[in-house]
Amino acid sequence: MVTAALDAISAEGPSALSLRDLARRAGVSHAAPAHHFKDRTGLLTAIAAEGYALLAATLAEAADLRDAGVRYVHFAREHPAHFQVMFTPELLRGNDLELTTARALAGGRLRDAVSAVPPEGRGADARLAGVAAWSLAHGFATLLLSHNLDGPLDGQDDPEDVFRTLSGMLFRAT
Known part of the structure; x- marks a missing residue:
């Protein structure tokens, strides 16, 4: 059911998701989604929790802050729903x-990756550096997914390579 929900969200967005349609797509009774998730909010909450767990696992493999950002962007591209x-x-x-x-x-x-950068590379306030790092990765990923970077990137650059360059402009010693 989660797979069917992710497919529906990818195609039509989360606002179009209905449990009845999900049951039809998954080939189960119309009551099955409500049995497992109680309601639409429960299903979407389970999807978000799964997403955060996947993101945490992805970020755990990062070698440094720049790599964490690249992995964040990659996660968004691989798991847009x-x-x-x-x-x-x-x-x-x-x-x-x-x-x-x-x-x-x-x-x-993410905080661990920011904290690993020396203050001369991120500034004295690790908390604000974390906000900056997250804003850069999240904003870039959001612009990619919404196709707002199609023109500037013109399909000629690998988005993850572009992100590496952008993060190097913000954080000198990652």
Whole structure:
């Protein structure tokens, strides 16, 4: 059911998702999604929690801050439906334990990568450097997914290589 939901979100966005349509796509009874997820919000919350867990695992493999950003962009490109749902809080149960745990783990991975950069490479305030790093990676990924970089990149550059260059402009010693 999650796979069918991710396919539907990729095709039509999360607002178009209905449990009845999901059941039809998955070839199960119309009551099956509600049995597993209670309601649409429960399903979307499970998708977001899964996305944050996948993102945390991806960031855990990063060699440094620049690599964490590249992996963030790669994650968004590989999991666009997860990415879209993860960052649409009005669709989610914000107090869901699985969601808050996975979100905290992913955030911790990013903070670890920022903290590993010496202050001369990121500035004295690691917290603000983390906001800057996340903003750069998230903004770039969002612009890619919404096709707002199609013109500037013109399909000639690998987006992850472009991100490496951009992050080098912001963080000197990653």
